[in-house]
Amino acid sequence: MSEIALLEWVRGPGFQIATIILVVGVIIRIFEILMLGRKSNLAEAKGSEFASGMRTIVTRSVPTAESFKRSSLTIVAGYVFHFGLFVTIFLYAPHILLIKGVTGLAWPALPTPVVDIVAVVSIIALLVVLVHRFNNKVLRYLTTSGDLFAWFVTIAPLVTGYIAFHRIGMSGPALLAVHILSVELLMVVLPFTKLAHAFTIFMARWYNGAISGYRGVQS
Amino acid sequence: MASQSDKEKTLGDVLRSHGVSRRSFMKYCATTASMMALSPAMIPMIAEALEKAKKPSVIWLSFQECTGCTESLTRAGASTIENLIFDSISLDYHHTLQAAAGHGAEAAREEAMREHHGKYLLVVDGSIPMDNPGYSTIAGISNYDMLMEAAAGAAAIIAVGTCATYGGLPKANPNPTGAVSVGDLIKDKPIINVPGCPPIPVVITGVLTHFLTFGNLPELDDLGRPMAFYGQSIHDRCYRRPFYDKGLFAETFDDEGAKKGWCLYKLGCKGPTTYNACATTKWNNGTSFPIEAGHPCLGCSEPEFWDGGGFYKALSIPTADIGETALYAAAGAAAVGVALGAMNRSKKGSAAKAHEKVTLEDLEK
Numbered sequence: 001m002s003e004i005a006l007l008e009w010v011r012g013p014g015f016q017i018a019t020i021i022l023v024v025g026v027i028i029r030i031f032e033i034l035m036l037g038r039k040s041n042l043a044e045a046k047g048s049e050f051a052s053g054m055r056t057i058v059t060r061s062v063p064t065a066e067s068f069k070r071s072s073l074t075i076v077a078g079y080v081f082h083f084g085l086f087v088t089i090f091l092y093a094p095h096i097l098l099i100k101g102v103t104g105l106a107w108p109a110l111p112t113p114v115v116d117i118v119a120v121v122s123i124i125a126l127l128v129v130l131v132h133r134f135n136n137k138v139l140r141y142l143t144t145s146g147d148l149f150a151w152f153v154t155i156a157p158l159v160t161g162y163i164a165f166h167r168i169g170m171s172g173p174a175l176l177a178v179h180i181l182s183v184e185l186l187m188v189v190l191p192f193t194k195l196a197h198a199f200t201i202f203m204a205r206w207y208n209g210a211i212s213g214y215r216g217v218q219s
Numbered sequence: 220m221a222s223q224s225d226k227e228k229t230l231g232d233v234l235r236s237h238g239v240s241r242r243s244f245m246k247y248c249a250t251t252a253s254m255m256a257l258s259p260a261m262i263p264m265i266a267e268a269l270e271k272a273k274k275p276s277v278i279w280l281s282f283q284e285c286t287g288c289t290e291s292l293t294r295a296g297a298s299t300i301e302n303l304i305f306d307s308i309s310l311d312y313h314h315t316l317q318a319a320a321g322h323g324a325e326a327a328r329e330e331a332m333r334e335h336h337g338k339y340l341l342v343v344d345g346s347i348p349m350d351n352p353g354y355s356t357i358a359g360i361s362n363y364d365m366l367m368e369a370a371a372g373a374a375a376i377i378a379v380g381t382c383a384t385y386g387g388l389p390k391a392n393p394n395p396t397g398a399v400s401v402g403d404l405i406k407d408k409p410i411i412n413v414p415g416c417p418p419i420p421v422v423i424t425g426v427l428t429h430f431l432t433f434g435n436l437p438e439l440d441d442l443g444r445p446m447a448f449y450g451q452s453i454h455d456r457c458y459r460r461p462f463y464d465k466g467l468f469a470e471t472f473d474d475e476g477a478k479k480g481w482c483l484y485k486l487g488c489k490g491p492t493t494y495n496a497c498a499t500t501k502w503n504n505g506t507s508f509p510i511e512a513g514h515p516c517l518g519c520s521e522p523e524f525w526d527g528g529g530f531y532k533a534l535s536i537p538t539a540d541i542g543e544t545a546l547y548a549a550a551g552a553a554a555v556g557v558a559l560g561a562m563n564r565s566k567k568g569s570a571a572k573a574h575e576k577v578t579l580e581d582l583e584k
Contacts, residue, residue: 002442004521007492008538011528015537016544023545024552031556037564093466094535097485101536102545112466172452173492173521176534 007177010184018184025191026199033200045214052213053206059219060205073132077125081154084122088115088158112165119162126155150193156182230431231270244269251428254421254500255437255447268432275431276331276339278369279313282362283355283389283398284345288380289315291417308427311339314357325358332372340430341373343401346382346389350397366404375409375436376401377426381519384412384443391525402443409436412443416519419500422448442522444494453490453516456498459483472513483510487531489518 001009063075089095093109100106109115130151133139160179163169170178190196197204212219228236234244248265252258257265281289293316310316311331312324319327331339343366348354352361370376378401381387389398402410413422426445429437437445454460462468462482469476469483482488490498493516497508510516515531518524528538 002522004492004523008523008527011534012538015541016539019541019544020548023548024555027549027552028556028559031553031560032563035556035560035563037567093468094484094533097533098535098537101532102541104542109466112464115466167452167455167491171494172454176492 003171003173003177007173007180010177010180014184015180018187022187022190026196029191029196030199030203033203041214043215046216047213049210049213052219053208053210056209056212056219057202057205060208074129077128077132081122081125081129084118084125085154085158087118088122088161091115116162116165119158123155123158123162126151126158146193149189150195153182153186153189153193154195157186228274229270230272230274233274251425255425255429255445256450265428265432269428272431274309275427276335277308277310277342278328278331278339278373279310279316279342279344280357280362280365280369281314282343282345282347282366282383283396284380284382285388286315287417288344289313292420292423308340311335321358325360328369332369336372338374339372340427341369341376342379343376343383344379346386346396346398346400347404348389348396349399350395354396363404366401370405370408373408375411375430376405377411377413377423378402378443379413379423380418381414381416381524384414385522387416388525390523410443411436411439411445414442414444414449414520415495416517416524418520419448419496419502421500422496440494444520448496448500449494449520451494451496451499453493453495453498453510454488457490457510458498459510477513483513483515485533486515487529487533488515489521489524489527489534490516491534493518493521495520 068075087110090099091110092115093112096106096109110118133143133147157179160175160182164175164179167175169175186195190198209219245262245266248262248269249259252262252265279289312328314324317324317327345355345362347362347366349363352363355362357365378384382389382398383401386394386398386400386403389396390400402412411426413426415422422445425448426437429435429445437447440446440449442449454463457463459480459482462480463484467476467479467481468485469481470485471477472486484491488510490510497516498510501508501511517530518527521527528536532538
């Protein structure tokens with residue numbers, strides 16, 4: 001297969017397959033969670049589920065002083081690469097074109113050099129969390145091969161995107177094909193790994209808050 | 220077609236008889252050497268080889284094509300040395316350009332093939348239909364038969380244009396004629412691919428010059444294209460590249476960005492994935508190239524460029540209809556999700572029903 005044929009495949013059928021797996025995987029998993037159902041709580045409600053749930057989405061997204069002190073590196077690097085992923089995925093002009101092509105929705109892009117810097121910072125942050133994972137005894141003990149795989153599929157699109165933009169090491173079609181392929185890998189594994197938190201995190205936080213709200217305790 | 224006495228002349232004789240001075244001839248040799256990334260020490264060698272080169276016999280076959288490649292070469296511009304080199308080859312057969320017709324034309328081809336067996340250059344433009352040979356015939360001979368017969372005695376084959384190199388427009392989906400490229404059919408002869416729709420004229424003469432000088436083929440890339448001309452992408456040599464790097468794009472063909480000459484990526488430019496010499500060699504005697512004229516690169520020197528998802532669709536946009544795919548997938552997944560949920564619930568229900576409470580009697584057992 002020539003490089004250009006590979007590119008055409010990843011832009012066409014490859015992307016289609018990845019989209020189907022992502023959409024089907026995420027929806028089935030969400031349905032599974034939502035339809036699991038809970039035993040009805042016979043105790044009288046002592047507060048609002050909704051308000052407490054919404055509040056918890058915010059409060060659990062901001063670290064407390066104590067937990068920040070305990071694992072400041074993980075929190076800072078974590079925030080940096082999550083913010084970086086958001087910027088590189090949603091605020092880079094060619095990506096907005098893709099989203100517009102698929103959904104019809106568009107918004108202004110950040111200047112390319114800004115996205116470029118953010119991508120580099122995100123890659124560094126992801127490397128820092130990996131090094132920290134191996135340097136910290138407890139983290140190393142808890143690490144599974146699934147964690148390393150999730151790390152790999154997250155950093156791969158950033159690295160391949162960076163070298164595709166700067167055209168390092170391979171021909172134009174190969175660079176773009178490898179980048180798109182790495183994104184397709186991420187799309188395919190996302191619903192079935194811990195990366196599914198992209199869709200479940202706020203749901204889970206709301207639910208934690210809602211339980212406390214019902215009991216009338218602080219979440 | 221060339222006469223017998225013409226054939227005995229060397230290239231040097233021909234160029235001199237056309238009034239080409241030594242200075243402009245050496246300039247051409249120097250330009251060719253630099254264009255083909257050869258050392259300056261090669262310039263005298265190129266000059267000497269071209270001086271002494273006997274007019275090579277060239278047979279040009281046109282199959283499923285639009286004659287754009289021949290137009291590109293013959294209307295390349297004023298009388299440049301490139302043209303003269305092209306003119307001074309012994310073009311023994313080219314059914315668009317030759318004066319002879321019918322049996323006379325075919326006789327000229329057969330004679331050239333016999334006389335120069337093993338030495339002639341075969342130039343092919345157009346793809347070959349493999350479905351029904353009747354889709355394209357010349358003098359009642361199918362394109363496939365003519366190609367195979369002519370290729371057998373060729374020293375080398377130059378596939379000119381995207382149709383001959385990759386199948387081109389005739390091969391575009393759904394490929395009604397079963398079109399294939401020259402390289403798909405011939406595996407035992409050296410083939411130089413010179414793709415483009417049409418290719419740049421100077422690339423042809425550059426390849427001819429290389430063949431005349433060194434007697435072999437230039438260095439080729441993995442798609443069989445001469446590295447000297449197809450070694451760099453349009454994007455990497457584009458004068459609008461700084462705008463791409465800054466993220467300054469023309470959104471439409473007539474907005475402020477377009478007027479300021481910003482990058483044409485959003486308008487579907489295929490420059491980043493296209494390898495050709497347009498941005499450096501340019502067209503119409505070095506006047507400009509498509510991007511300079513405000514139009515995105517179509518990627519015409521790459522395989523399957525007709526089926527690359529649309530000329531005006533940016534490279535980052537998937538070629539398939541992803542929105543529709545996602546909708547169908549979501550609808551299907553929702554149905555499956557409901558079914559799975561219902562199954563889980565009934566499982567839970569029957570488990571609860573089957574649950575037996577532990578009685579005192581049980582504990583006493």
